[in-house]
Amino acid sequence: MKILLVDDEAELVSALAERLSFRGFEAQWVSSGDEAVQKVHENDYDLAVLDVKMPRMSGLELREKLKKIRPAMKYIFLSGHGSEDDYRAGAAEAVCYLVKPVKIEELVEKINQALGRE
């Protein structure tokens, strides 16, 4: 299971990637939308975990770009805000939307659900 983590807080996604690797996921991370697009061109990920609010390209804009490259990829959104508008936009198509800080067990559960591994 290959997962891409995208958040402008590199400290956050680097630690999260390491923790997910201990739980059997092949997790890679980047800290911008442009890097994510490049990574998705180069790799076939099963799922991406996207921060909603990022400089230059929001998580929702990024998902639109990534969908064109890998239509089958699944998404989970992370946000520090948890605003209603973000929730509506994110929940419409994403598998789920989690508010930071997240419990690793909850994230793993949501990843498994998204990938049909319940």
Next chain:
Amino acid sequence: MESTTPQKDRDGLCFFGQISAAISHDLKNVLAIINEDAGLMQDYLLMANQGMEINPDKLGEIAGKILIQIKRGDSIIKNMNRFAHSVDLPECEVDYRELTLLVVSLLTRIASRKSVTISIAESDPVKGKGDPFVIQMLIAKCLEICIDSAGKDNELNIEFSNEAGNSAIKIIGLSNPVPADQLSGLEKNAVNVGASLGFSPQDKILIIKF
């Protein structure tokens, strides 16, 4: 004529809300990083309990990262506290440079989302009398419009002057014209603060004069 006081109050409340939301976002990120680093440390300790050898340097590195985030959180909260206390007095002696530094640090995330960097020139304190909260609101509104005008990957420079009792904040680096309705809105805000605006499209400069 209808009173504009409720609208002024609402503008102030909206500004307070906008800044509070930005602060809460930054603090959420700080907590999320601490959460992951503490969780990572816990993962390593669990592995150590199961007999895996753990490099102490790795734990030291994670602890160091947590300390950096605590320092970051503390600095965000200090700014939040200064901002919250800016409503304490309707008029007092203010340092325009200090207020600008605070506003810029509070708007960093908004600027970075729009890929604009803001630099502030060194200067002595630039002092005057006024309402710190509404002055911050004016500086923030001017900066937001200048950030949009500067556009992606550009830089705004802020300079200060204090001559013959007149203080000025100069925002340099505007690229696109500021829409007339936004400019007239800003001018109204400036009048409420007892300030005036000077806009020079050819020099790409907006000046707030107190």
